Amino acid sequence: MLNVPPPSALWHFRPQPILDESFSSWFCRTAWQNGLYPADLYRIALPGARMHRIDLDRFACDELVENLAQHTGINTDTLWNRSFRAWDGQLNEDCSKHGKLLWLPPAGTDRTCKSFGQQVCPDCLREHQTPYLKRHWRLSFVTGCTRHQRLLIDRCPECSAPIQPLFTSAHSDSVAICSKCGFDLRRTPQTSNCHHTDLTIQKDLIETAEDGWTYMGKYSDVYSLSYFRILWVTYRLLATGQFAKSLRNWCSTHLGEAIPSSNIPLIKEIELLNPRCRQALVRHAHLLMQDWPHKFVAACQASNISSKDLIKGYDKEPFALWDTVRCHLHTPSTETSAEVIDAAKRHLLSQDICPTYKELTQLIGIKFQARRHMAESGRNCIHYGVHRYWKLDGVSSEIRTAAKKAARREGENIGPWVDKVLRLALEQNP
Ligand SMILES: [Zn+2]
Ligand SMILES: [Zn+2]
Structure with missing residues (x-):
């Protein structure tokens, strides 16, 4: 029989979410106040799990939020209302599904590319003794601070890195620090005023x-x-x-x-x-x-x-x-049907004219790129080859085919294989 774990005690430090604070901002503050990195807090709140580079405002799971609520005494709804889930049905259908969300780009990275989904107002950060991130700063149509009437920033002014408070060094003001170079975002030079x-x-x-x-x-x-x-x-x-x-x-x-x-x-x-x-x-x-x-x-x-x-x-x-x-704004379809092209081909052949794309478009009167393959090739020469790495003028088709075969045998792509062979030939005939 399994032992039922005793009810967990409340953590010693339990900061309350500030008015319009985002979930990840509150999560960072809770971590630092308990002397932890956000990644450590994640592992404690969700035993056995690792935070990696997830966008916590979007991908916090039910179990994480329930455990956090249990250890901080804060209602789960209060926490969910600070995450992207609050916009489900309003901006997007379901933020938990994978794929791009309209108006809510990822913070930090999008697959392997940079993504500037976290914005801040340097003045707002400076104004509060404990800086925090507002949840509206994640919306990409939000670009200015209504309080300070200036443009938000979405990257570090010093090193251009995306703003990622979950990965900053141990610091009580962590959400105001660039995770890459340590620049204090509160020292950002004055940005433009908003109209x-x-x-x-x-x-x-x-x-x-x-x-x-x-x-x-x-x-x-x-x-x-x-x-x-x-x-x-x-x-x-x-x-x-x-x-x-x-x-x-x-x-x-x-x-x-x-x-x-x-x-x-x-x-x-x-x-x-x-x-x-x-x-x-x-x-x-x-x-x-x-x-x-x-x-x-x-x-x-x-x-x-x-x-x-x-x-x-x-x-x-x-x-x-x-x-x-x-x-x-409706425009009638200009797509040419297969039947029309077939009829035009028959007509041209009856006149002893090769039904090339040029002849067919002249006869029909409109272009039909989507069905271009239905036209006859007007060229008598052999096709050059389809491999995109394999376009070297003057190399015969037999040699190309043989080289491709040889490369495949060696488990190589054609480019590196040709490179290797040419190097060898040059070494022998310097
Ligand atoms: Zn502001
Ligand atoms: Zn930086």
Whole structure:
């Protein structure tokens, strides 16, 4: 028969969560106050487990939170409300599932890349005797401090490392210290001031996320989950891709902005954009969401954005977006069917013309890249080869095939194998 463990005693030091503190911030403070590293506290609270590099605001498990509640006397709901779980159903469906979350990028690392999901206001950190992290600082549409009216920072000003308080050295002010170089974030030089408009937009968005719904023109009351999904689609269009510049110009003109939006880099990994860039893009995205869907439709039409650019799978997008696109931005499919291509091929062959892609597109009148393989190759030469490492002009196809075979025999890729053979030949004939 198993022995039932006695009820655990409360830990000696049990700091209460501060007003709007995040879960990981409270976890750090609890660790330091008990003379532990956060990783040690994790192992004690969850016997046998290791913290590694998990994002604790997102991936704290039920057992961890229940054990922490048991040892600190703090209600589990109070702790959950400080984690990402508080945004489930408001911003994302379920944060415990793997995959990217909208508006909540990881803190520290995203797989093997840096991720700047933890932001701080240096003034707020300096203001409190015990610095702590606010839970709203994890939201990527939050870019400024409403109290100090300045931009947040999302990386160490000294070494550019992401802010990761869970991995700092033993220090009571650990959440204010860079985990990589030890720089005190409270000493960050003054960042830019935030415009009143941006702080108002941010406040509106936080309220929408907390209320769980908002008003969207003819669609009336809409769940915040749908609203933030549409805001994300809009934000992404502004941040990257072929329409970004044109959309940004449209927004800048309508907002009467003096500073061109071209000073925001066009990068694919939009989660890496710093608070300054995100603030400008959120301002633009928020403008396009106003008076829904009229501004959005006008901006898309001015930028030649149509349904195929906006909706990839009809079942995935919120109704307010899907219906808007269907009513105002729908473009008929220009895809050429296989039957049409077959008929065109038959016609060309009857005229003794080889049905190449060029001949077929001239006859049909539209391009059909997706079915290009149905056209005949107009070339009589042998295909050069398909291996991407194997493109050396002047090497015959027989030698290429033989070399690939030899490399495979030796368990090598073709590149290193060719390199080895060439080195050998050069050594013999210096
Ligand atoms: Zn502040
Ligand atoms: Zn640093």
